[in-house]
Amino acid sequence: MKYLLDTHLCIAIIKRKPAAALNRILQHAADDLGVSSLTVGELRHGAERSAYPQQNHAALDAFLAPLVVAHFDSAAAARYGALRAELERETLPLGPLETIIAAHALSLGATLATSKAGELAGIPGLEIENWSET
Template sequence: MLDTDVCIAILNRDERIQPHLERHSPSELRMSAITLAELRFGVAKSAQPKRAQSNLRVLRSKVAVSPFDEEATERYGELRALLEKRGTPIGPLDTLIAAHALSLGRALATHNTREFKRVPGLRVEDWLAD
């Protein structure tokens, strides 16, 4: 599952992403509906909204979106409670994305490893590491 920062790197044609994209078939590339919501927010606040919207359409044609379903909501509730109990909460949208990846049994491709490594059981891959 692709985190928002990885999707932005794809949009920006960051060369560090290419080897990872080549290792995965297009059918394996997915983002959470939460990630799509974050990307749409980026479009809405963009200085060039038409260009940003066009770029997002291209990305959407290549990356499927997984709906945030009931199982994801269950994982979210459990995960948020656990992280708060441990005193290691992460951002609210990151908690939703992590729970979604866990509910689907998918690794999360992100550069935000510091935050997501706090999530027990979540496989984290840094696609933007130098």
């Protein structure tokens, strides 16, 4: 897996907005693309809370089918603990879930594909690509 897709980007691709995000995913082989098991949980939560949960779970299943699902393992957990402490020392504001997904990408050696690159720019060693831009 070369790219770990974050939650924001997955939602953009599923909704097909912006079109640039959908175009970027189509440029890559499915085995180069993955999502964190934690991202899957967030997406399931969103589908469950929606006005049309059955329809949204079906759309999510179709989206996830060709992707690699990377399980959050002990290496990712260790990377998260170190990264969160580092960000707190440097007072870089980043939400816990964003920090976890960034740590997961770092532990996998994957580039984090996102639609919100600005929030993640201060994370040392993290390769980021904004797929919502053309």
